[in-house]
Amino acid sequence: MFEARALTRRYRGFLAVDKVSFEIQRGDILGYLGPNGSGKSTTINMVVGLLEPSAGSVVLDGVSMSEDPVGCKRRIGYVPEEPYLYTHLTATEYLTLVGNLRGLERARLESRIARLLQLFALFESRYSALSAYSKGMRQRVLLAAALLHNPDLLVLDEPFSGLDVSAGLLFRTLLHLFAREGRMILFSSHRLDVVERVCSSVVILHHGRIVARTGVDHVRDGQRSPSLEDLFAHATQQEDYTHVARDILGVMQDV
Amino acid sequence: MKTVLAETAAFGLTRHFFREFFYLRFLTDTGAESVRRTVIGVVSGLFALSILFPQFVVGRYAKMRTVADYRQAFLSDQLFTICVAMFVVGLIAALVCQSLFPDETDYRVLMALPVTQRLVFGTKMLALALFASIFVLSTTVIFGLAFSAAAGGRWAEQGILRRMLAHGSAVCLASIFAGASVMSVQGLIAVLLPRSWLRSVSVVTQTATICVLFLSLPAIAHPAGYAALLQTRATLSLAVPPVWFLGLEQVTLGHRDAFVIRLASVALLGLAGSIVAIAGCYLTIYRRFDQLVLRSSHVPWRGRLRPGWLRLASVEQRPARGAIARFTSATLRRSGLHQVVFCSLSAIGAAVSINSLIGFEAGPGPRGQAAMAWRFVEAVLEMPLVFFFFGVAAVRNALLLPLDVRANWVFRLTEDPAAKPDQLAAIERSLIRLGVAPYLLVSLVIQAAVLGAANALLAAIPTTLLGLVLVEWVLRHWHRIPFTCTYIPGKRQLVHSLLITFAAFVVFVNLGGGLVHFSLTRPRGFVTVCAVLLAALIAMRRSRLASSARVPLEFEDSLPDDVTVIPL
Numbered sequence: 001m002f003e004a005r006a007l008t009r010r011y012r013g014f015l016a017v018d019k020v021s022f023e024i025q026r027g028d029i030l031g032y033l034g035p036n037g038s039g040k041s042t043t044i045n046m047v048v049g050l051l052e053p054s055a056g057s058v059v060l061d062g063v064s065m066s067e068d069p070v071g072c073k074r075r076i077g078y079v080p081e082e083p084y085l086y087t088h089l090t091a092t093e094y095l096t097l098v099g100n101l102r103g104l105e106r107a108r109l110e111s112r113i114a115r116l117l118q119l120f121a122l123f124e125s126r127y128s129a130l131s132a133y134s135k136g137m138r139q140r141v142l143l144a145a146a147l148l149h150n151p152d153l154l155v156l157d158e159p160f161s162g163l164d165v166s167a168g169l170l171f172r173t174l175l176h177l178f179a180r181e182g183r184m185i186l187f188s189s190h191r192l193d194v195v196e197r198v199c200s201s202v203v204i205l206h207h208g209r210i211v212a213r214t215g216v217d218h219v220r221d222g223q224r225s226p227s228l229e230d231l232f233a234h235a236t237q238q239e240d241y242t243h244v245a246r247d248i249l250g251v252m253q254d255v
Numbered sequence: 256m257k258t259v260l261a262e263t264a265a266f267g268l269t270r271h272f273f274r275e276f277f278y279l280r281f282l283t284d285t286g287a288e289s290v291r292r293t294v295i296g297v298v299s300g301l302f303a304l305s306i307l308f309p310q311f312v313v314g315r316y317a318k319m320r321t322v323a324d325y326r327q328a329f330l331s332d333q334l335f336t337i338c339v340a341m342f343v344v345g346l347i348a349a350l351v352c353q354s355l356f357p358d359e360t361d362y363r364v365l366m367a368l369p370v371t372q373r374l375v376f377g378t379k380m381l382a383l384a385l386f387a388s389i390f391v392l393s394t395t396v397i398f399g400l401a402f403s404a405a406a407g408g409r410w411a412e413q414g415i416l417r418r419m420l421a422h423g424s425a426v427c428l429a430s431i432f433a434g435a436s437v438m439s440v441q442g443l444i445a446v447l448l449p450r451s452w453l454r455s456v457s458v459v460t461q462t463a464t465i466c467v468l469f470l471s472l473p474a475i476a477h478p479a480g481y482a483a484l485l486q487t488r489a490t491l492s493l494a495v496p497p498v499w500f501l502g503l504e505q506v507t508l509g510h511r512d513a514f515v516i517r518l519a520s521v522a523l524l525g526l527a528g529s530i531v532a533i534a535g536c537y538l539t540i541y542r543r544f545d546q547l548v549l550r551s552s553h554v555p556w557r558g559r560l561r562p563g564w565l566r567l568a569s570v571e572q573r574p575a576r577g578a579i580a581r582f583t584s585a586t587l588r589r590s591g592l593h594q595v596v597f598c599s600l601s602a603i604g605a606a607v608s609i610n611s612l613i614g615f616e617a618g619p620g621p622r623g624q625a626a627m628a629w630r631f632v633e634a635v636l637e638m639p640l641v642f643f644f645f646g647v648a649a650v651r652n653a654l655l656l657p658l659d660v661r662a663n664w665v666f667r668l669t670e671d672p673a674a675k676p677d678q679l680a681a682i683e684r685s686l687i688r689l690g691v692a693p694y695l696l697v698s699l700v701i702q703a704a705v706l707g708a709a710n711a712l713l714a715a716i717p718t719t720l721l722g723l724v725l726v727e728w729v730l731r732h733w734h735r736i737p738f739t740c741t742y743i744p745g746k747r748q749l750v751h752s753l754l755i756t757f758a759a760f761v762v763f764v765n766l767g768g769g770l771v772h773f774s775l776t777r778p779r780g781f782v783t784v785c786a787v788l789l790a791a792l793i794a795m796r797r798s799r800l801a802s803s804a805r806v807p808l809e810f811e812d813s814l815p816d817d818v819t820v821i822p823l
Contacts, residue, residue, distance in 0.1 A: 048668060049668065050664055050667055050668060069670075070670070070671045070672070070673070073668055073669065073670075076668075078664075078668060080664060082661070084659065084661040084662040084664060085659070085662050086582075086586075086658070086659055086662050087659065087662075088585065088586060088589040088658070089582075089585055093581070093585060096578075096581075097578050097581070097582055097665070098665055098669070099574075100574035100575065100577055100578030101574075101575065101578050101665065101666065101669035101674075102669055103575070103671075103674070104574070106574070129589070145665070
């Protein structure tokens, strides 16, 4: 089980994340939602160990990240929101770099990279530098890198960004099978429709605090419960944007 | 007026393009601020030089006893100032040569706005002219006007105004020629080469230009030799551009010798040719902007990249060490910026080495000859140490510069204190392979030719140990994966940094050279020197490895603490 316990992060007095707690059981896919600036990326950076919490802890199967950061990081796969990669490397070179840094055995690493590149339809481009890849191709490289070491927890920040329809379908199916094997997924996205299809439960963050949590089965049953979009709008106090849109048009006409 | 001007698109674009020349994309804001401070320091230093240099010249000419001495010294100094001006402007042009023409970003961003292509090209050229004029005018004032104003004395043949006009215009035109030549080469590459070659050829040309400029420093430092080319009317003068402009100056001063007129004609033809080439390139790019410029910058590698380093994986037993070694190797082979830094500093090392081997003048009599031979042997023994100093600095500085800093999360995510010694071992290996080993081989060949094979092999042992000690010294506070940490250059004042570097160079080269020489002259000395160096190497290495286990990897460069706490 993965637990975020009262995670808090301050930046020079500004409280970016305030006592955020949630759990992911084995086999669960937790959707992590929130508007821009709500503290999602900060939380994710703390979960994967890129950022140290000001208070609180990240616990993976009873082991705290602060006590054994290397051990915890070894069991986490991560896809960042932006495809930040060393674009002068080829896909094979990048995956070998990641595999070596994760201490994977050479023989197993080479065969695993070759198979992943084939399955992610990147094998033909394996000797091209990542700078020549499209956004979707880079995203697939990041997904392959995150899965390379067979992680227990997969942390995905906007993983469908840039993927075409077929890659999106493949990846959605992959996530379901991955979770069914008893692994855990933290899935952060702005795409409410995707979250509704992929996740088993959702947590909604606003101004650094959790303002709602629910099972997705609830919201899927639109007859009895509000939709995820309604829930999100209500929880994050989204205003009616009609007058803002009108104001924008007004500004345009002033010119 | 200022407000009206600021509101025009032409002003905005010119300002934008002008600022672009000073913008270093690989630095953080703090790093860029530090670079600005450093640039101000350099410019201040140059202006200080403009005050000191004439004083030096006045003192020198006052001591001249004959008109022949004065003429020879004056000619050498004229050539020296022309060379320095050309070197400065040529180097600046080579450093910014990737930004000399409108590129893909300009095309994609500006062509979508309601501005004409003519305006974009016009403002880019104007910004370029403004940028170039800073350096051309500075060098003209410092090396042209200030020098010729001071270079009078009792033997002076022309009046001060005529001297200033002649030398100022020669320096100005020579520096324009240097900048225009570099620019025209880059322009021709952009226009003529196929897309797949463009980026690599452009970077290689840039690196080669910078290397050639640095390798020309020994020649610049000894102008008397080729000032004689003009005096002897040697045809070889036609192959040395600074001599063309010296010829042009002579013509301006009233000399009507056919050879000098020929040199002046070549100077003007060369200048006109490079300007015409630039204009032609600009015009071609202007007419075929969409076809040419879209391929002219940041062109990704689309071909197959040689996976040679993957084969190295089969012999690599330690994954962490292999990962860093291959990452370092791939980056140094493919990143233009890192190649430029590495090759430039290595070229400076080669230039300083060559400089130390030439220009010996024998004193009178056999004792003078013996002293010269002695100094030459010393210079040959010190040569590998000079190479090491600059070679290791070249690798170190190339590894310090970040590449895609935001991509370093993969190293942060996989950071493991247990793997850190292996990762640092890969960096140590890179420093030895690129900063010590090749120079040791080159020096061994030269030393074998000068000192004999046996002496060269004997000298190689303490020399190697000195190289390894230098690597340990450089790595003593190193806690970074290459290219992954933000970088703030110029943390110290420029003068402070230069003094420390110079002191380190003098101590390492002179003390090291002395030790090598001592070890060759006495058998006991050899054993003692090697034992001391080996002990120092082991002690430094142990201390470094002990501290490396305690300190985590650095991913953020930081300035030294502003406030020093005094423990009272």
